[in-house]
Amino acid sequence: MESSFAIIGEPNRRAILGLLASSERSVGEIERCLRMPQTSVSKHLRVLREAGFVEARVEAQRRVYRIRPEPLREIDAWLAPFRRFWTARVDALERHLDRMSKGSKTGRGSR
Amino acid sequence: MESSFAIIGEPNRRAILGLLASSERSVGEIERCLRMPQTSVSKHLRVLREAGFVEARVEAQRRVYRIRPEPLREIDAWLAPFRRFWTARVDALERHLDRMSKGSKTGRGSR
DNA sequence: CATTAATATGCCTTGACAGGCATATGATTA
DNA sequence: TAATCATATGCCTGTCAAGGCATATTAATG
Secondary structure, three states: OHHHHHHHHOOOHHHHHHHHHHOOEEEHHHHHHOOOOOOHHHHHHHHHOOOEEEEEEEEOEEEEEEEEHHHHHHHHHHHHHHHHHHHHOOHHHHHHHHHOOOOOOOOOOOO | OOOEEOOOOOOOHHHHHHHHOOOEEEHHHHHHHOOHHHHHHHHHHHHHHOOOOOEEEEOEEEEEEEEEHHHHHHHHHHHHHHHHHHHHOOOHHHHHHHHHOOOEEEEEEEE
């Protein structure tokens, strides 16, 4: 399961990440929120953990999972070259860039 | 092959999209640039096309493919709730937001 | 019309992985 | 220590999709 991209291809995994986006949760909480079998949650969490999307803090018998941004950032970065397709308010400009090719260093801090 | 996320899970597909990000290309050009069998390119393009990532213009015997932004935008949108994890320069602010919840419109960029 | 170029499609095999179930591990409390 | 809660792991099975290969389709050109 190499790439970060493949990891978020799985809907349940996205759901888990979505949940954790708002705040950290224990496995049991995730299980209940998403109504998915505990064993399944644990497995997905393992994948997410090994890919660096989440990390766990041990708290008594439970493990509280939280987001780790790096892989998501990587994905965000990959999207960069495409942003001009919807960021460019001026259509003409976009068309222009299209044939002038490489000029993708669109300086201006977008985000 | 439902979701847009699953689509970009495939490395070759990302490569194709990456190529098209700079400018539109024919199947043959993609084939040569990426050194991947034509039949494979065509299949991936089909998947990308059906998922709305690309569209083709017919030009004589060749089909020139170009990016269609929508699905990529969808992915970009999905990332939104996570951006605060790396956008927040001030750690304290982030912690704060964590319990104050929604306030993610972090507009103002310095630098 | 025959040939060649450009692209698409069908079939087949193989490998990955999600889901279900049972069970193991580890920590807690009585 | 036994019983229980919380989480992880192992095995098995079905599914689905990528890659290879041959071939079909469509357009251009001689």
